[in-house]
Amino acid sequence: MKTHIKNIKTIFLLGIVLTGLLAFTPANEEHKLSADRGYTIGDVVADFKLKSTTGNMVSMADNRSVKGYIIVFTCNHCPFSKAYESRIxxxxxxxxxxxxxxxxINPNDPSAYEEDSFENMQTVARAKGYTFxxxxxxxxxxxxxxxxxxxPSAYVVKKEGDKYTLQYIGGIDDNTQDANAVTKRYVDDAVNNLLAGRPVVNNFTKSVGCAVKWKGV
Known part of the structure; x- marks a missing residue:
């Protein structure tokens, strides 16, 4: 009986240690752990064709003169996304x-939040005067x-020939609540490095925001 209790305590303590290690996983290691769930740095991003609030279907290949894209997954209802509207x-x-x-790109299932419907996307785009x-x-x-x-989550892709390679994943900057208190501009830095012909050093940060609302979940 004593041996059984001792084994239970050992397993419990190991669980606490493992949880602690995961909680303090560095950002780049966290990205490695989640890499199987999506693109990772250096991957070629497949083109897409999605409906714009203008009614047109849009893909990356439509604009042949670009050097790359700043792709931001955002939405209407999320307060974090709203806080970043002017910064985007x-x-x-x-x-x-x-x-x-x-x-x-709005990734959400609109049935979860009416505010994220296509019609409301159109309303916001017109009201805010989106240039993108x-x-x-x-x-x-x-x-x-x-x-x-x-x-919101940001992805910076670089055009190389007819392909688009992923150069940055993560947050837009380091202060969600106050744009005036930002000290690190992650997307700015990434694009500026690429424009200067330099690699993106800080190529992964953690996104802070609202969970994506998936269909059927």
Whole structure:
């Protein structure tokens, strides 16, 4: 009996240690652990064709003059996404003319939140004056391919020939609540490095936001 109790205690303590190790996994290691759920750095990203709020179908290949894209998975209802609206617009204003326009994609099942319906996407795009394409991932296949789990999440892809390779995954910057208190601009830094012909050093950060609402879940 004493041996049985001792074994139970040992298993319990090992569980606590393992949980602690996972809780403090560095960002790059966390990305390795989740790599099987979507694209990882250096992967070739498959093109997609999604419906824009303008009514047009949009794909990455439509714009042949780009150097790459800033792809942001965002939505209407999430307070984190709302907090980043102006910052996403600023990214497009800054980098579209330099060859890295924004493509915004709503990954959510609209039946979970009416605010995320296509009609409401159109309303928001018009009201905010989006200068970038705001796309609906109706089947959620593109979002699953990227491995998106939260909104907003940013992905920077570089065009190489007729392919698009993933260069950055993660948050837009380091302060969700206050744009004026941002000290690290992850997407800015990634695109600036690529424009300068340098590799992206900090190529993975953790996204903070609302969980994606998947169909049938």
């Amino acid at each position: 617009m600023a990214l497009d204003k800054k980098f579209a003319s330099q060859g890295y326009p924004v493509l915004a 394409a705001y796309l609906q991932d109706e089947t959620q296949a593109t979002s699953k391919a990227f491995g998106v789990s939260r909104t």
